[in-house]
Amino acid sequence: MSVVAPDPVLEAGTTSTLAACPDVAVTLPGEQPAVVVMLVDRFARAELDMLHAARDTASRPAVVLVAGELNPAEALHALAAGARGLLRRRDADGQRLARAVCAAARGDCTVPPDLLDQLLEHSAAARAVGDLPGPWAAAGLSDRERSVLQMVADGHETSEIARCLAYSQRTVTTIVHDITQRFRLRNRAHAVAYALRAGLL
Secondary structure, eight states: OEEEOSSHHHHHHHHHHHHTSTTOOOOOTTOOOSEEEEEESSOSHHHHHHHHHHHSSTTOOEEEEEESOOOHHHHHHHHHTTEEEEEEGGGOOHHHHHHHHHHHHTTOOBOOHHHHHHHHHHHHHHHHHTSOOHHHHHHSOOHHHHHHHHHHHTTOOHHHHHHHHTOOHHHHHHHHHHHHHHTTOOSHHHHHHHHHHTTOO
């Protein structure tokens, strides 16, 4: 386990707290961690980049995100990007943080109950009306982007998508490119996987 934080004092303090837990082993210099604890104030684009960077290593560590505040849209982005634990800083005492780290190491996911309730409520509302409610739409895709990405997910080529949706091939390519750039995704397949995991398709 290793800790990443913008404040070196906070990073050192959190590392020391977790090192005192018998079930948590702190990674030594040069070792690849199985879990990375990432401490942030808010989860915005820069923090999303940090999460991708933490995951994009040889060991593909699980990430436990500890944020000052997390709304459903931010939680959705974090989970879709690969976070395996979400905690608000006010709730992240040593015991809870250690439990989240151990759960992430086992492949389990930890989400605060109230935040999980909000995510489930949004998901249920989206299914009921056949669309995404406000926070999900804000976190996700426009109708046009969802239509294109749904066809990509169904295995259609760019030319087929353009013909079916009455767009030019260039427009389809631009839409897919915009999605991958906005969410820091690697390619079409990664975009589809992200949208499916986030419940956007």
